[in-house]
Structures are given as structure tokens and as C-alpha cells.
Amino acid sequence: MLSINKNYLNIKESYLFSDIAAKVAAFTKAHPEKKIIKMGIGDVTRPLCESVIKEMTYAVNEMGKAETFHGYGPEQGYGFIKDSVQGYYAENGVNLENNEIFISDGAKSDLGNILDLFSNDNTVLIPDPVYPVYVDTNIMDGRKIIFADSNEANGFLPLPDTNIQADIIYICSPNNPTGAVYDREQLKLWVDYANKNGSIILFDAAYEAFIGDDHPRSIYEIEGAKTCAIEFCSLSKTAGFTGTRMGYTVVPHLLKFDNVELNKLWLRRQTTKFNGVSYVVQKAALGAFTPEGKSQIRENIAYYKENAKIITDTMDELNIWYTGGKNSPYVWLKCPNNMESWEFFDYLLAKTGVVGTPGAGFGNNGKYFFRLTAFSTKENTIEAMKKFKELFA
Numbered sequence: 001m002l003s004i005n006k007n008y009l010n011i012k013e014s015y016l017f018s019d020i021a022a023k024v025a026a027f028t029k030a031h032p033e034k035k036i037i038k039m040g041i042g043d044v045t046r047p048l049c050e051s052v053i054k055e056m057t058y059a060v061n062e063m064g065k066a067e068t069f070h071g072y073g074p075e076q077g078y079g080f081i082k083d084s085v086q087g088y089y090a091e092n093g094v095n096l097e098n099n100e101i102f103i104s105d106g107a108k109s110d111l112g113n114i115l116d117l118f119s120n121d122n123t124v125l126i127p128d129p130v131y132p133v134y135v136d137t138n139i140m141d142g143r144k145i146i147f148a149d150s151n152e153a154n155g156f157l158p159l160p161d162t163n164i165q166a167d168i169i170y171i172c173s174p175n176n177p178t179g180a181v182y183d184r185e186q187l188k189l190w191v192d193y194a195n196k197n198g199s200i201i202l203f204d205a206a207y208e209a210f211i212g213d214d215h216p217r218s219i220y221e222i223e224g225a226k227t228c229a230i231e232f233c234s235l236s237k238t239a240g241f242t243g244t245r246m247g248y249t250v251v252p253h254l255l256k257f258d259n260v261e262l263n264k265l266w267l268r269r270q271t272t273k274f275n276g277v278s279y280v281v282q283k284a285a286l287g288a289f290t291p292e293g294k295s296q297i298r299e300n301i302a303y304y305k306e307n308a309k310i311i312t313d314t315m316d317e318l319n320i321w322y323t324g325g326k327n328s329p330y331v332w333l334k335c336p337n338n339m340e341s342w343e344f345f346d347y348l349l350a351k352t353g354v355v356g357t358p359g360a361g362f363g364n365n366g367k368y369f370f371r372l373t374a375f376s377t378k379e380n381t382i383e384a385m386k387k388f389k390e391l392f393a
């Protein structure tokens, strides 16, 4: 008789966004006249840029003619888009071989799928608070998880604890939910720890395009990272591809464990279980890497970052402690008056109609914190912050 993967029974149901939706619905029902300003969403809102639409449209028309129709493509991505990604990395001084880059349908799938390469008896180190995907995908495999406390004392940037042996380490920088970003020295400590302990770092760079200063955008900017890190990136937040779906994962040839190149294993895994991203989407993505595309994308990111600045300026004015907002679309603030995050959620909604995300939904260390996102419109962000000031001044 069939028996199921019982590890799935250990996954905690997440009611975070459904609980939020239910509370907002109840509030709207009781106060239909009150305006709701949504600053909780982790999804982009600006449309795809012109350059992406141009390439996408061209590809759609190609698919409609026998001479230019495309069937199955290479599982790991077309050469044209891998060349673009390679060029993009080179701009930041990171030199990659073309076949170290794997095109995917997004960072979330690859972050989960990569675990196929690792035995289930590895110990996993995950920061708390965290993007829930890292935790749940490891629970599904039954791996032992240790949490690295991310808190006000360390600026939500935990550093390696040399007394702990962690085999698989997750780092997300700029971070979701905290918006905190590691600097070079801090990332070097993680890279050195991983190389010394024979660990692998799974580096989530989904928000790298929001970095506007000297903070590293890729872990490969750190010496030694190619022997200990896989990097996951995505056009979701960079180019508004959350509904279009394309990402890329870098597996350097220098990554060897048990005398096996992980690049070979990942290629085998992808060619076996994945049939590639659609031609139309890969072409559309090409439009994000052209000079026009890059400048159009920069405009969208600048729009979000201006919103983030409106939020952080308000926090500065009100003396509210926070991380993020500078190189990130997220502002992670300490709830005023020692409120717990759900209590603050209710209070803020009742008084202002502003909806954010309670930090407790991202882990224990989020209990007194709250996430606001810059993905709203500028007008709504200004209005929300005006209400914030009236409430807490």
C-alpha cells in the first residue's frame, strides 16, 4: 500500500496572508467608508517595461510561423539569454562561464529543487526571520534545521557561529523580510566559514538590483565564494517578472563535494526533471538586458526606492528603529510602544487603514517587528506615511 512522505505532515500551515486578508475583509465590512492602503504585498506592481514587451511580441509572432517556430529548447536555457546574464555579471566584475549559468522559471523553484543534490542527513542553517520557502522545503526532506538569530542586536545580519556545524546555509541579501544587506567583510566571514567547514551557501540574490551603493550584489564578488556558494537570482523583482517567470541559478565548476562537481549534478537534475523556460519568456527577458531595457528597469526600481525613502524618512522623523529601505523595497520596523506585531497590525489598520505584514509571520524574532513594502503607488505611500505621522508624532 502506498505510504506518503510523512515529512509533509511536519510543515506548519501558514495562515499569514490569509489571516491578514480575513482581518482586512472584516474591517472593510465594518467600515466600508474607510480607505485601505496595502503596504503588505511582496509583489511588484509596475508593468513590464517597453523593451521586454517588444522582444516578447516579436517572439510571439515567431512562434506563429513554421520557419521561426521553436519547440523544445535547451533545458538549461538558450545561449542568447545565458550570454546576457554572463554579461550582466561581468559588469559587476564577476566572470562566469556560460555553462555555470542555468536559466529557470524563477528563484523559488530552484531554491527548492537544488535540495535534490544534497543528502537528507545534512544540517541546515536558516536565519530567523526568513522567507518561508527555505524552511518548508527542508522540512519536506526531513533535514535538521538550526535557526540563526537575526535581531536588533546584530542589525538582522547574523554572522557565523564557529561552534556550530552547518552543512547547508541560506543567506538572502538584500533580505526579505528585513531589507538588511550584508557588506563585503560580513559576507567574507560566511564564505570563510563555509570553505573551512565544507558547507554550501545557498545565496538568494533576488533583490540585488535594489542595491545602489557598494554592497555586494553577488556573493561571487567575495573571494573564495566559487568553492562554496550557489547563487539564485530572478527577474521577478528586478524586471517585474513575478507573473512572467524567469530566473537564473549559478553553479560554479569549482564547487566540488565528495569529489563530484555540483554543476554536473545540477545539469543532470535539470535535464531530467525540467524542460526549460518558454522561448517567448526567454526572449522577453532578453529585453531586460538591452541598454534600453536596463534603463527602463532602473526607472521602475527607482520608483519603488523613492517609496522606500518616503517610508524611511518617516521612520527617521518618528525615531522608529528599522532596517532596510535603502537597498531594498522592504522596511522592517520595530513596532512602536513595545507592541507585538499582530497587535500593531490591528492598531494600525483600525487607526489608519494601512495594511502591513506582522513580523511574527516570518519567525520568532519577528514578534515585535513589522514589514512595510515599497511596492504601493507613490500617492498611497505618501498618504500612508502622513497617517503614520499623525498617529505616532
Ligand SMILES: *Cc1c(COP(=O)(O)O)cnc(C)c1O
Pocket: 042, 105, 106, 107, 108, 109, 131, 172, 176, 204, 206, 233, 234, 235, 236, 237, 241, 242, 246, 247
Ligand atoms: C520574491 C523572492 C524570490 C523570487 O522568487 P521567484 O520564484 O523568482 O518569483 C526569491 N527569494 C526571495 C527571498 C523573494 O522574496
